[in-house]
Amino acid sequence: MSKFAKRMHSMEKSAAVIRNLFGAMNDPEVISFSGGAIAQECLPVEIIHELTQDIMQREGRGVEALSYGPVMGVKDLREVVVSDLVRPKGVKLSVDNAMILSGGLEAMNLMCQVFIDPGDIILVESPTFVHSIEIFDMFQARCIAVETDENGMNMEDLEAKIKKYNPKMMYLIPTFQNPTGITLSLDRRKKAAQLASEYDIVLLEDDPYRDIRYNGVELPPVKAFDTTGHVVMANSFSKIFSPGSRLGYLVANERIINKLADAKSATNSHTSILPQIICAEFFKKGHYQEHHRNLCAVHRIRRDTMLDAIDRYFPEGTRRTQPDGGLFTWAELPKNINTTELLVEATTNPEVKVAYVAGEGFFTEGGGKGRNCMRLSFGAVPPEKIREGMAKLGKLLQTYESRYSFTVSS
Amino acid sequence: MSKFAKRMHSMEKSAAVIRNLFGAMNDPEVISFSGGAIAQECLPVEIIHELTQDIMQREGRGVEALSYGPVMGVKDLREVVVSDLVRPKGVKLSVDNAMILSGGLEAMNLMCQVFIDPGDIILVESPTFVHSIEIFDMFQARCIAVETDENGMNMEDLEAKIKKYNPKMMYLIPTFQNPTGITLSLDRRKKAAQLASEYDIVLLEDDPYRDIRYNGVELPPVKAFDTTGHVVMANSFSKIFSPGSRLGYLVANERIINKLADAKSATNSHTSILPQIICAEFFKKGHYQEHHRNLCAVHRIRRDTMLDAIDRYFPEGTRRTQPDGGLFTWAELPKNINTTELLVEATTNPEVKVAYVAGEGFFTEGGGKGRNCMRLSFGAVPPEKIREGMAKLGKLLQTYESRYSFTVSS
Numbered sequence: 001m002s003k004f005a006k007r008m009h010s011m012e013k014s015a016a017v018i019r020n021l022f023g024a025m026n027d028p029e030v031i032s033f034s035g036g037a038i039a040q041e042c043l044p045v046e047i048i049h050e051l052t053q054d055i056m057q058r059e060g061r062g063v064e065a066l067s068y069g070p071v072m073g074v075k076d077l078r079e080v081v082v083s084d085l086v087r088p089k090g091v092k093l094s095v096d097n098a099m100i101l102s103g104g105l106e107a108m109n110l111m112c113q114v115f116i117d118p119g120d121i122i123l124v125e126s127p128t129f130v131h132s133i134e135i136f137d138m139f140q141a142r143c144i145a146v147e148t149d150e151n152g153m154n155m156e157d158l159e160a161k162i163k164k165y166n167p168k169m170m171y172l173i174p175t176f177q178n179p180t181g182i183t184l185s186l187d188r189r190k191k192a193a194q195l196a197s198e199y200d201i202v203l204l205e206d207d208p209y210r211d212i213r214y215n216g217v218e219l220p221p222v223k224a225f226d227t228t229g230h231v232v233m234a235n236s237f238s239k240i241f242s243p244g245s246r247l248g249y250l251v252a253n254e255r256i257i258n259k260l261a262d263a264k265s266a267t268n269s270h271t272s273i274l275p276q277i278i279c280a281e282f283f284k285k286g287h288y289q290e291h292h293r294n295l296c297a298v299h300r301i302r303r304d305t306m307l308d309a310i311d312r313y314f315p316e317g318t319r320r321t322q323p324d325g326g327l328f329t330w331a332e333l334p335k336n337i338n339t340t341e342l343l344v345e346a347t348t349n350p351e352v353k354v355a356y357v358a359g360e361g362f363f364t365e366g367g368g369k370g371r372n373c374m375r376l377s378f379g380a381v382p383p384e385k386i387r388e389g390m391a392k393l394g395k396l397l398q399t400y401e402s403r404y405s406f407t408v409s410s
Numbered sequence: 411m412s413k414f415a416k417r418m419h420s421m422e423k424s425a426a427v428i429r430n431l432f433g434a435m436n437d438p439e440v441i442s443f444s445g446g447a448i449a450q451e452c453l454p455v456e457i458i459h460e461l462t463q464d465i466m467q468r469e470g471r472g473v474e475a476l477s478y479g480p481v482m483g484v485k486d487l488r489e490v491v492v493s494d495l496v497r498p499k500g501v502k503l504s505v506d507n508a509m510i511l512s513g514g515l516e517a518m519n520l521m522c523q524v525f526i527d528p529g530d531i532i533l534v535e536s537p538t539f540v541h542s543i544e545i546f547d548m549f550q551a552r553c554i555a556v557e558t559d560e561n562g563m564n565m566e567d568l569e570a571k572i573k574k575y576n577p578k579m580m581y582l583i584p585t586f587q588n589p590t591g592i593t594l595s596l597d598r599r600k601k602a603a604q605l606a607s608e609y610d611i612v613l614l615e616d617d618p619y620r621d622i623r624y625n626g627v628e629l630p631p632v633k634a635f636d637t638t639g640h641v642v643m644a645n646s647f648s649k650i651f652s653p654g655s656r657l658g659y660l661v662a663n664e665r666i667i668n669k670l671a672d673a674k675s676a677t678n679s680h681t682s683i684l685p686q687i688i689c690a691e692f693f694k695k696g697h698y699q700e701h702h703r704n705l706c707a708v709h710r711i712r713r714d715t716m717l718d719a720i721d722r723y724f725p726e727g728t729r730r731t732q733p734d735g736g737l738f739t740w741a742e743l744p745k746n747i748n749t750t751e752l753l754v755e756a757t758t759n760p761e762v763k764v765a766y767v768a769g770e771g772f773f774t775e776g777g778g779k780g781r782n783c784m785r786l787s788f789g790a791v792p793p794e795k796i797r798e799g800m801a802k803l804g805k806l807l808q809t810y811e812s813r814y815s816f817t818v819s820s
Contacts, residue, residue: 040477043472
């Protein structure tokens with residue numbers, strides 16, 4: 001039988017992480033801190049029901065919803081992106097700079113289609129989003145990790161690695177980062193845009209969590225400091241509207257967005273039309289403001305519950321991040337705990353049945369880095385279930401040391 | 411600025427054809443025989459309106475529609491694929507062999523992700539679908555054309571080219587082919603499956619038009635003759651349900667479909683959920699039968715009108731195909747007519763304003779092959795507009811010889 005392409009081998013490891021992650025999300029018996037979904041209670045089912053009725057009855061709109069549409073996306077939704085979502089954050093753009101995608105993840109795929117040849121270097125945070133790693137692996141890119149601290153990616157190390165590796169692309173999740181929840185500081189945002197421009201390298205800013213903020217001051221996206229068109233900003237409607245609709249968008253200058261449109265056309269022609277129209281109407285009819293307030297209120301409680309539960313139930317020596325928003329906390333456990341090994345027991349032991357994402361998959365460096373870490377998502381789990389799940393997981397962790405002799409080589 | 415990837419150069423020519431094609435579809439002043447859309451009158455707007463209301467009100471279904479879902483697709487729709495669409499055609503399969511896609515075109519993309527390394531050979535029909543060529547170009551495959559006649563791809567030439575080129579994949583549109591409308595004969599279908607098996611090469615069968623048949627006897631897909639899992643069958647809901655929903659599916663054995671699911675996950679996670687549920691309900695509630703009858707009746711008239719108009723208005727020496735179904739006719743004009751050059755005048759001259767797709771883009775051989783041909787789609791144009799547009803186009807063609815001195819080198 002025809003052999004698989006080389007890219008399928010390079011993505012094998014990260015693809016396995018993703019399969020596990022989605023598998024755990026779909027098992028109803030497991031309390032899952034693994035996926036990045038928002039609270040089910042926040043899905044605007046009623047509003048979308050009403051909007052859809054209206055759309056399908058309106059002259060011409062029902063036909064539009066079912067017909068082929070533009071590669072760049074439905075104009076109404078591109079207008080929403082410009083006027084409601086991007087321009088208020090300090091980014092100058094017109095609708096010609098905005099393209100609708102089939103989910104935020106498609107941005108990574110299309111950017112690789114357009115820029116990445118096998119062997120090209122992408123500079124990434126350490127750790128970074130495992131699903132993006134999977135995509136970069138599929139395109140046979142070589143990811144190089146840049147040092148990251150509590151203020152996000154270290155700009156000195158970024159510049160050093162630009163000089164050393166001559167990268168094709170830089171990839172940043174600046175706000176409530178996936179997996180750590182950390183936010184890139186203002187001065188580093190400016191510096192990142194400046195470095196992209198100075199060294200003439202495209203920077204992909206992936207910013208899907210930024211609008212779910214619980215405290216602290218909103219920061220402009222890196223794209224707001226981009227004066228030369230080197231930054232491409234990717235975002236998603238999955239967190240602020242609905243993940244199942246598979247809607248995202250990206251913002252780029254004309255030269256880049258035209259190429260991205262060619263790649264999009266050769267991937268799936270265009271994004272499904274009805275979800276685009278529904279989403280546009282959701283914003284244009286003014287439903288977003290109240291929805292957004294509710295979204296932040298609900299998830300803030302879950303974040304607080306999760307942080308408290310880590311402090312309460314996890315073993316001594318655990319360190320965790322303090323996210324100001326988004327859906328993720330990152331826990332660094334005592335060195336001897338191997339979260340990859342533990343995951344099987346955590347998800348299958350009838351006394352536990354709790355899922356998280358093991359830390360190792362978020363590091364592109366390999367060598368066991370992050371093996372004592374885990375990403376804990378609190379978005380999709382009600383507070384009482386967060387406490388229950390974390391208590392069970394904590395208990396498992398507390399008994400871990402006495403049962404395993406395995407020690408991570410440093 | 412970061413250079414574009416090599417694949418963006420290899421797809422430049424075919425991407426330009428696609429941009430023109432979609433551009434012409436969206437200009438309301440142009441009578442467009444370019445896109446492959448079905449009749450607007452056949453879009454099931456009313457039924458989908460009712461179904462959507464019901465779905466969004468039903469306990470749990472509204473939440474499902476807006477939540478993350480499985481990479482392989484919504485189970486209800488996969489069941490429809492198996493029981494309503496594929497098994498009745500003689501293909502043995504279970505739901506585990508069926509994956510839902512974001513439009514039929516995604517099958518070509520994912521198959522390339524899984525199988526094609528740069529430089530790999532894909533054997534294709536001559537001519538073949540320009541949008542698939544765009545995708546194969548993006549993956550830097552080398553397309554080799556196999557001789558094609560009024561019964562489809564020539565199997566002797568296919569076998570000879572398998573031996574000569576050691577291809578990675580074979581690509582066939584067996585029924586009412588795009589762009590010619592030609593159907594692969596029964597014996598050749600069997601032979602194609604046998605050759606795939608014998609030479610151990612994956613065969614991608616792209617079959618989106620098969621259910622819109624106006625006359626003649628239905629033939630089993632190539633997949634029905636596949637006993638070794640070498641054939642992957644791709645299909646679309648764009649012609650039998652709605653193009654704007656961007657829904658398609660593919661059928662493959664377990665080894666291949668698991669890899670395709672990894673590639674799908676790294677492309678857009680999964681297909682939008684609400685359109686999948688609506689489409690599943692459309693079939694499960696029994697709406698398809700009447701819709702299908704109407705679809706065939708409406709398009710049969712358009713096909714007949716188009717064939718009659720070619721015979722009536724096109725210059726002497728024109729040859730055309732006689733499709734038994736689907737959406738396309740292929741016209742071969744006198745040698746001195748250059749359809750690529752003519753297209754600019756046809757779409758912009760206020761006396762004409764008619765679009766078609768120039769033949770050249772459907773040939774992977776290059777060298778001006780097909781320069782005197784055009785693909786004429788009759789699906790989206792009402793009969794009176796077909797007559798009007800073809801009369802205008804015919805008039806332009808009749809005057810062509812006296813105005814241009816350009817002659818195609820043979």
